[in-house]
Amino acid sequence: MTATEDPDPRPVLFRHSLEQDGFAVRAGSSSTPDPFALVRRHKMDSAGGNNAGQPYKILRVPCPRAEQHDIDKDFGLFHLRADEAVIYLGRTPPRCDYFSFTPYVWVRHEDSLAPKGDWVFAATGDPLNLSRIGTEGSDGPFAANTLVIFAADQGLADRIIAAARNARYPDEMINVVVIPSELVRMAGVTPGEIGDSLTILVRNANFAEGDDRKEKIEDGWVKHHYLHTDDYAHVWRVTPSTPLTPLKPYETPAPRQRRDQPEESRVPGLTAGLDRLQQAILDAIPHVEARVYGSIRWFLDSREVLSETNRASPTFHQFVAGEGSDTPYLRTALDGAPANFTLAEDEIAVVFGVNHAATGLATYSNFGVYGDWILGRDPECGPFLFGDGTNPVWNGVAGANSHSFTGTAAPYLGENDPMAPYLYAVKALRNAPTDAPEGSFVTVPSRDLPEELADQIKGSPIRSIPLDQPMMIGYRAYLNPRTKAGPAYEDLIPDRVVWLKLPPA
Incomplete structure (x- = not known):
């Protein structure tokens, strides 16, 4: 301007x-x-x-x-x-x-x-x-x-x-x-x-x-x-026009206080309601195989990375993908360790958890579906300007938030369950169902659209997650209205995923 x-x-x-x-x-x-x-x-x-x-x-x-x-x-x-x-x-x-x-x-x-x-x-x-x-x-x-x-x-x-x-x-x-x-x-x-x-x-x-x-x-x-x-x-x-002297550098601001009231004490019974929702999903969807994933912290704290000077530390110069204190970042896990899964056309992943906006812990919350593979070094394409091909691709190709998934737990739990208004359940699948209400599902593209192919590097899919590539779910909850910062990890109840292999048609 x-x-x-x-x-x-x-x-x-x-x-x-x-x-x-x-x-x-x-x-x-x-x-x-x-x-x-x-x-x-x-x-x-x-x-x-x-x-x-x-x-x-x-x-x-x-x-x-x-x-x-x-x-x-x-x-x-x-x-x-x-x-x-x-x-x-x-x-x-x-x-x-x-x-x-x-x-x-x-x-x-x-x-x-x-x-x-x-x-x-x-x-x-x-x-x-x-x-x-x-x-x-x-x-x-x-x-x-x-x-x-x-x-x-x-x-x-x-x-x-x-x-x-x-x-x-x-x-x-x-x-x-x-x-x-x-x-x-x-x-x-x-x-x-x-x-x-x-x-x-x-x-x-x-x-x-x-x-x-x-x-x-x-x-x-x-x-x-x-x-x-x-x-x-x-x-x-x-x-x-000439360097300023003497300088008066600011002191490093203290990190914002994020701890508040834990979610379970805000709405007593949430964890038990989440367990009921998990069982209700398993009961409602016929399947021949099932796995339940929890979630853990996704990234290190930016401040820890920038302050670490020990080259031998796992925190030293670690890639944290834009981590910031206005939200916690969680990701799919099994037994407390990072985990992922593939999603075939005869499989469904039901993402479910606490609607942190409904409990008042966040202004809005969301989840995203991410590819979790590594692109690797491709000599035909030349080196990456940033990174060396060893970072996970973490391309968010689909997702839903508390505006769209509010009310999605009720079909599983029933309208009379007191925890239904505070929970959500959204299917992630490859093909959109014809009879499901809007907000109850997200589709995960398995290949890039034709108009997006022109500038691909050697056909590497980026706006999609191929059927044979692993994916994960990432979760965020922005701004606790009381602290004006992201909810503390200790205050929220982690989200989950039920992965289901459907029976033959």
């Missing part, structure tokens, strides 16, 4: 004030990435547990010198000095269940295990989510003016805030997201001291009706302005 196109004169005043204070201000943009396409094009070896059907945006931060280009435009990667900052100025996302702004260490170069650097995708701190963000006015956090400053140095941030006040931005809309120097390797002033490769991700989930509608334009169909234009808000990189 150029200054002349913006009807609000304050961005011009703000930028001018920053420049008068000795800062260079370079404009970037934002874009919507396609994780499937990035995997197919060998940009990365994993879709990173993408939340099926939910959009992401990245802030494309420019390099500090005009003659340079972004490290990689697909990811908006950048390096940042301790005396530099990134600014997001403009509207927040449209009305939805969830959004957040989070900086990540995408690649760690210092003391890396791989010559090209280690892909960690670890959050630098707690996300700035819709429950915590400051916006202008009293109409709530959606499509509202905000100013977000991503900075490691308090002295720098204070000068930016002073310039914002000079441009008549109210304090209520000014937010500072600390990039902790203790956890993040900042770039140096000297060329070659690149530090960590960073990216800033904007997560969104479940846009309200009408806020992500399709609109007819002369050249075809496009989605809402927010997702499909790169000028929704200003993205600036702020660099001092």
Whole structure:
């Protein structure tokens, strides 16, 4: 968005004030990435547990010198000095269940295990989510003016805030997201001291009706302005004309408190109800073989990964796929260990568990179906830009959330079961049934659609899970309304899966 196109004169005043204070201000943009396409094009070896059907945006931060280009435009990667900052100025996302702004260490170069650097995708701190963000006015956090400053140095941030006040931005809309120097390797002033490769991700989930509608334009169909234009808000990189000294780095913020009331004490009888639901599923669906899977924690904590310095530790530079504190991440397990399964056309996996939104532990909860195989190294395709072919593909191809699966346990338990309103049960299968109500099932594609084949690498399926490849279920529960953070692992009751082999037709 150029200054002349913006009807609000304050961005011009703000930028001018920053420049008068000795800062260079370079404009970037934002874009919507396609994780499937990035995997197919060998940009990365994993879709990173993408939340099926939910959009992401990245802030494309420019390099500090005009003659340079972004490290990689697909990811908006950048390096940042301790005396530099990134600014997001403009509207927040449209009305939805969830959004957040989070900086990540995408690649760690210092003391890396791989010559090209280690892909960690670890959050630098707690996300700035819709429950915590400051916006202008009293109409709530959606499509509202905000100013977000991503900075490691308090002295720098204070000068930016002073310039914002000079441009008549109210304090209520000014937010500072600390990039902790203790956890993040900042770039140096000297060329070659690149530090960590960073990216800033904007997560969104479940846009309200009408806020992500399709609109007819002369050249075809496009989605809402927010997702499909790169000028929704200003993205600036702020660099001092001469390095700032002395610096005043922020202390590393303490992690948010996530513990609250355990789910079983919120709704006594939930675990027993979940056991009844499991038996009811087994009784309702004829089968010749059955397996019941539990779930365990999926990823390590980002903070632990970024702070670990012992190369022998299993936590050191571990890939955590965008883990953040606004949700717990669970995955399919057997006997307390990660597990997966294949799904043939004569098999069904019934995903069931507690609807964490119904118990009040989360704003919304969901599950996704993910491929759990490893792409491996393919010499014909060349190396991956990020990863080396050994990360699980974790491509979210289908899923359901608490909007769609509310009420799905009642057909198994009966309407009179007091736990039915707090539980869900959704079939995952290969072919859509003709007589099942909407919300009671999800279909798992076994091959990519024809129009998606053109840019595949050697036919590697990414938007689907082939019949012979393993899959798993991943679970999330976003934002406990009381803590304004993700529910603690200790507070929620883990989800389950019943895998069933159907009898011959």
